[in-house]
Ligand SMILES: Nc1ncnc2c1ncn2[C@@H]1O[C@H](COP(=O)(O)OP(=O)(O)OP(=O)(O)O)[C@@H](O)[C@H]1O
């Protein structure tokens with residue numbers, strides 16, 4: 659159940675890059691709000707502005723126009739913001755330093771906290787987080803990022819989330835580098851995070867089928883705009899925008915079947 663705290667609210671925000679003829683309207687007059695404990699997916703094709711919107715939520719980019727608030731306030735102190743709002747990005751390798759062991763970097767995650775736990779508690783929490791993403795601690799002992807696969811590294815990013823326990827998670831294509839089986843696991847971990855930590859999650863993907871599976875609400879994006887938003891069943895069963903139809907057309911058959919299965923089971927006989 660969602661409570662009524664508003665986590666993010668965007669009021670006619672726009673983010674542009676460049677100027678003149680070369681101007682890119684990455685986010686173009688977008689308004690929405692996201693409540694605590696909601697899972698909202700931003701879905702859309704490449705370049706439609708999903709990651710830029712994610713960066714606004716993380717306080718990395720300020721919109722040029724409009725008002726963007728986190729819990730009713732503008733984001734002023736990024737470090738403070740990141741204690742509560744964390745991210746998992748497309749490329750896990752860019753989030754870890756190649757020259758330090760993974761374990762030491764997982765432990766470093768505690769540095770953003772105001773009060774670091776004791777060494778013993780940090781070690782325990784790293785172990786618990788690894789187990790939560792199905793990695794036995796000895797598997798990564800003494801290992802560096804380049805010694806792990808892309809999928810394993812994505813799980814390390816999720817492990818970091820289990821360690822930090824942020825209130826809000828922005829997950830930007832966290833399943834892009836993994837095969838179908840690991841993808842299903844990662845989605846399960848995300849659900850686990852939501853259930854156990856009562857997290858608010860913004861999930862970003864090209865795949866409306868995946869989004870359908872994990873979300874309370876979908877925002878369909880196209881060319882910097884949210885062209886449609888609503889509950890997954892409403893958006894997928896009676897799409898109002900041609901861009902939604904296009905995304906539905908593009909999804910893998912297995913997800914189409916799944917949506918169809920759900921659809922018939924929710925329609926009374
Ligand atoms: N720092 C930047 N400088 C200039 N243009 C940018 C910058 N960041 C993003 N853009 C442009 O803004 C638009 C939206 O980019 P964004 O990264 O949000 O796309 P996306 O929806 O995340 O795409 P993908 O699914 O491929 O990750 C693109 O046209 C991109 O080239």
Ligand SMILES: [Mg+2]
Pocket residue numbers: 708709710748830
């Ligand atoms: Mg992106």
